[in-house]
Amino acid sequence: MLCTYGESGPFKTISYQLSSIYKMEKPSKEPETKSERVSKLSGMSNGLKRTISGVLLSALFFTIVYVGVPTIYTMYLIVQIKCFDEILKIGYSMKKVQEIPLFRTLNWYFLVVANYFLFGETFISHTQVFIRKYYVLEALASYHRFISFCLYFLGLICFMTILRKKLIRQQFSLLSWTHFLLMIISVQTYMIIQVMFEGIIWLVVSLWLVILNDIFAYLFGKYFGKTPLISLSPKKTVEGFVMGGLSTFVLGVLISYLFCHFKYFVCPVKYEEINGEIVHFSNCTPSDLFQPIPYQIFNTGISLNYYPFMKHSLYLSIFASIIAPFGGFCASGFKRAVNVKDFSDTFPGHGGFVDRFDCQFLMMTFANVYIMTFVEHSDVDEIFRKILTLTDAQQLEFYSLLKHSLGEQLVGAVK
Amino acid sequence: MLCTYGESGPFKTISYQLSSIYKMEKPSKEPETKSERVSKLSGMSNGLKRTISGVLLSALFFTIVYVGVPTIYTMYLIVQIKCFDEILKIGYSMKKVQEIPLFRTLNWYFLVVANYFLFGETFISHTQVFIRKYYVLEALASYHRFISFCLYFLGLICFMTILRKKLIRQQFSLLSWTHFLLMIISVQTYMIIQVMFEGIIWLVVSLWLVILNDIFAYLFGKYFGKTPLISLSPKKTVEGFVMGGLSTFVLGVLISYLFCHFKYFVCPVKYEEINGEIVHFSNCTPSDLFQPIPYQIFNTGISLNYYPFMKHSLYLSIFASIIAPFGGFCASGFKRAVNVKDFSDTFPGHGGFVDRFDCQFLMMTFANVYIMTFVEHSDVDEIFRKILTLTDAQQLEFYSLLKHSLGEQLVGAVK
Numbered sequence: 001m002l003c004t005y006g007e008s009g010p011f012k013t014i015s016y017q018l019s020s021i022y023k024m025e026k027p028s029k030e031p032e033t034k035s036e037r038v039s040k041l042s043g044m045s046n047g048l049k050r051t052i053s054g055v056l057l058s059a060l061f062f063t064i065v066y067v068g069v070p071t072i073y074t075m076y077l078i079v080q081i082k083c084f085d086e087i088l089k090i091g092y093s094m095k096k097v098q099e100i101p102l103f104r105t106l107n108w109y110f111l112v113v114a115n116y117f118l119f120g121e122t123f124i125s126h127t128q129v130f131i132r133k134y135y136v137l138e139a140l141a142s143y144h145r146f147i148s149f150c151l152y153f154l155g156l157i158c159f160m161t162i163l164r165k166k167l168i169r170q171q172f173s174l175l176s177w178t179h180f181l182l183m184i185i186s187v188q189t190y191m192i193i194q195v196m197f198e199g200i201i202w203l204v205v206s207l208w209l210v211i212l213n214d215i216f217a218y219l220f221g222k223y224f225g226k227t228p229l230i231s232l233s234p235k236k237t238v239e240g241f242v243m244g245g246l247s248t249f250v251l252g253v254l255i256s257y258l259f260c261h262f263k264y265f266v267c268p269v270k271y272e273e274i275n276g277e278i279v280h281f282s283n284c285t286p287s288d289l290f291q292p293i294p295y296q297i298f299n300t301g302i303s304l305n306y307y308p309f310m311k312h313s314l315y316l317s318i319f320a321s322i323i324a325p326f327g328g329f330c331a332s333g334f335k336r337a338v339n340v341k342d343f344s345d346t347f348p349g350h351g352g353f354v355d356r357f358d359c360q361f362l363m364m365t366f367a368n369v370y371i372m373t374f375v376e377h378s379d380v381d382e383i384f385r386k387i388l389t390l391t392d393a394q395q396l397e398f399y400s401l402l403k404h405s406l407g408e409q410l411v412g413a414v415k
Numbered sequence: 416m417l418c419t420y421g422e423s424g425p426f427k428t429i430s431y432q433l434s435s436i437y438k439m440e441k442p443s444k445e446p447e448t449k450s451e452r453v454s455k456l457s458g459m460s461n462g463l464k465r466t467i468s469g470v471l472l473s474a475l476f477f478t479i480v481y482v483g484v485p486t487i488y489t490m491y492l493i494v495q496i497k498c499f500d501e502i503l504k505i506g507y508s509m510k511k512v513q514e515i516p517l518f519r520t521l522n523w524y525f526l527v528v529a530n531y532f533l534f535g536e537t538f539i540s541h542t543q544v545f546i547r548k549y550y551v552l553e554a555l556a557s558y559h560r561f562i563s564f565c566l567y568f569l570g571l572i573c574f575m576t577i578l579r580k581k582l583i584r585q586q587f588s589l590l591s592w593t594h595f596l597l598m599i600i601s602v603q604t605y606m607i608i609q610v611m612f613e614g615i616i617w618l619v620v621s622l623w624l625v626i627l628n629d630i631f632a633y634l635f636g637k638y639f640g641k642t643p644l645i646s647l648s649p650k651k652t653v654e655g656f657v658m659g660g661l662s663t664f665v666l667g668v669l670i671s672y673l674f675c676h677f678k679y680f681v682c683p684v685k686y687e688e689i690n691g692e693i694v695h696f697s698n699c700t701p702s703d704l705f706q707p708i709p710y711q712i713f714n715t716g717i718s719l720n721y722y723p724f725m726k727h728s729l730y731l732s733i734f735a736s737i738i739a740p741f742g743g744f745c746a747s748g749f750k751r752a753v754n755v756k757d758f759s760d761t762f763p764g765h766g767g768f769v770d771r772f773d774c775q776f777l778m779m780t781f782a783n784v785y786i787m788t789f790v791e792h793s794d795v796d797e798i799f800r801k802i803l804t805l806t807d808a809q810q811l812e813f814y815s816l817l818k819h820s821l822g823e824q825l826v827g828a829v830k
Contacts, residue, residue, distance in 0.1 A: 180591035
């Protein structure tokens with residue numbers, strides 16, 4: 001897993017809790033399987049294998065990022081669908097529900113509606129240039145919330161029509177399960193996409209931080225680890241945890257430094273119409289966060305560039321190495337609750353999409369909240385996009401209000 | 416119930432569905448209780464009693480509305496807490512969960528966090544004047560989302576620590592149930608409060624429409640009803656349904672006409688600082704929706720005032736009489752699923768808060784979506800409030816952007 005160090009240090013109590021639960025849940029009569037014994041013997045190389053394939057997966061991710069924004073969109077859509085599928089399947093097996101016609105279809109319908117609503121909201125607020133070009137999109141954007149409400153309501157009506165006599169409790173229970181999933185998965189995907197629009201760098205650095213922490217905690221633990229961290233996972237050591245964290249801080253800052261040089265990464269994602277074609281406009285003047293500040297090293301005459309973004313990356317890395325593992329932790333707890341080892345076997349040796357993206361999701365959600373709270377993000381642009389949706393008369397009313405509020409003196413200074 | 420006509424006309428299939436479920440769920444060996452027999456005999460007067468006490472409850476509501484906005488806030492907070500309590504209790508009885516220390520506390524904690532987040536969002540966007548007056552509020556507003564995220568995350572960590580060996584499945588199941596409730600109850604309350612800020616008239620008229628439809632469908636059904644509507648409820652008649660709907664259209668328009676005369680109702684809720692005191696500012700210039708348009712009746716010389724708001728009230732009344740009953744309908748389905756008659760016995764003869772507010776909630780949610788989509792609501796104000804949160808430099812940048820976008824000609828026309 002990408003965040004195997006979730007069960008360390010400050011989480012000892014919870015780990016203990018979970019370990020005792022796990023011991024209770026797993027019947028002792030279940031014999032050790034052959035593959036489990038093999039995996040124990042080749043434990044180290046298995047870990048290395050997982051790290052390598054983790055890096056390969058990440059490489060795939062960065063290729064996707066490099067190809068462009070619509071590919072990132074598509075990737076997160078696939079991840080989301082697979083995660084929904086995996087958890088939903090477990091929900092079904094938990095409730096031991098017999099096949100009800102249309103019920104699974106309805107669950108997927110709710111996912112589509114949630115996506116229509118949430119992705120639509122992003123699309124409307126960020127890609128005005130597309131929307132103004134096509135009449136259909138303009139109409140859809142104007143009635144977006146109303147259409148979403150109707151679609152959702154239609155789903156509820158369908159739900160009422162397919163209630164089945166003796167299954168009604170499980171059906172309501174599964175309906176709440178679906179809603180919980182929508183809240184967890186769709187809303188988090190929406191938050192990830194929002195992070196991307198602030199600048200691809202936020203997405204990429206956040207992801208790297210989680211990966212780096214995983215790799216280095218593993219490597220340091222393997223080669224220098226002596227003091228066991230908790231009894232639950234004998235492979236985890238204090239050395240791995242501490243050094244992994246420190247490496248993440250240092251390497252995270254270095255990586256941020258590198259990415260700060262590329263406008264493709266630091267510019268907020270924007271679409272503009274150039275010569276009749278709609279293109280991803282990545283030629284902004286980078287905000288203050290990404291402007292180099294020369295920094296003299298102890299009067300040696302050697303000067304290095306420092307980017308204010310690096311400070312933010314440091315805070316993100318603290319979260320990545322100490323708190324993000326909780327994402328995987330909740331997932332582990334859940335897996336133990338329903339007695340499964342992995343969510344699915346999509347990635348051999350790694351489990352399913354949820355096993356792979358649990359920490360990422362939490363990390364991105366944190367990044368989103370962090371940006372909205374502590375980073376002076378492109379507020380002006382955001383509000384300006386809203387202004388463009390008003391009528392001319394309203395825009396003028398607004399202009400007059402603003403002029404009045406700013407006062408003549410300030411306004412006079414504007415060219 | 417305030418929306419007893421939910422099981423009529425277009426919902427026949429679903430009603431049939433539910434009736435068959437109901438028949439299956441209710442064991443035939445359960446004898447008719449004495450109170451049920453009494454209630455059957457005095458059915459009519461019981462209905463009248465319920466209508467009268469419904470009107471009394473509504474009178475209480477309008478007193479609350481008249482006292483002021485903070486009282487409305489408080490009322491909806493109480494309604495929300497009671498609804499959460501009632502449904503949560505049923506959830507517990509469904510899962511047959513033994514007492515786990517802290518688990519109930521944690522559910523309430525999540526409600527508090529959801530409220531903190533959602534009510535906070537409304538508070539921040541609508542009551543800047545309060546916030547700018549107190550330093551603590553200003554700090555809370557700036558870090559609002561971050562604090563909410565941390566509080567929610569803390570709740571999840573607590574959840575992990577109180578997992579109990581053999582109850583872990585039920586615990587996860589209840590967690591999803593809690594989240595479902597938060598989504599249904601907190602989010603809907605949030606939407607109701609948003610409706611109120613657009614002008615109290617929207618809240619009051621929506622509520623009246625549901626009540627009117629209930630009363631008149633009952634009265635017409637009682638005195639003129641001949642054709643039974645569906646076999647499930649012998650008391651419901653086609654006459655009641657149709658005439659109830661028509662009465663709602665007509666009386667809804669009349670009521671809207673009356674309310675349009677009071678600035679307290681038609682002005683968006685706004686707080687302003689006057690002589691150092693913060694007051695609910697209800698002395699706006701009403702928007703075009705509430706400006707009278709003289710309307711000549713067939714060249715008779717008699718002229719009546721028409722308010723554009725009346726058109727909107729007509730659309731709302733269509734929803735109130737045809738679709739809103741579905742709110743009660745979902746609640747009925749749920750009650751049958753868990754084999755209870757009412758959610759609780761807070762109001763003797765009426766059931767609990769959920770029984771009373773099911774249709775209201777749905778109606779308000781519709782009103783919210785309707786306003787956001789079809790009514791040119793106070794967009795300019797809303798965006799302007801956002802501008803006030805920016806720094807002076809950002810406001811100037813914005814001003815310059817807007818000036819440039821509007822073009823010199825238009826800007827010149829502004830005084």
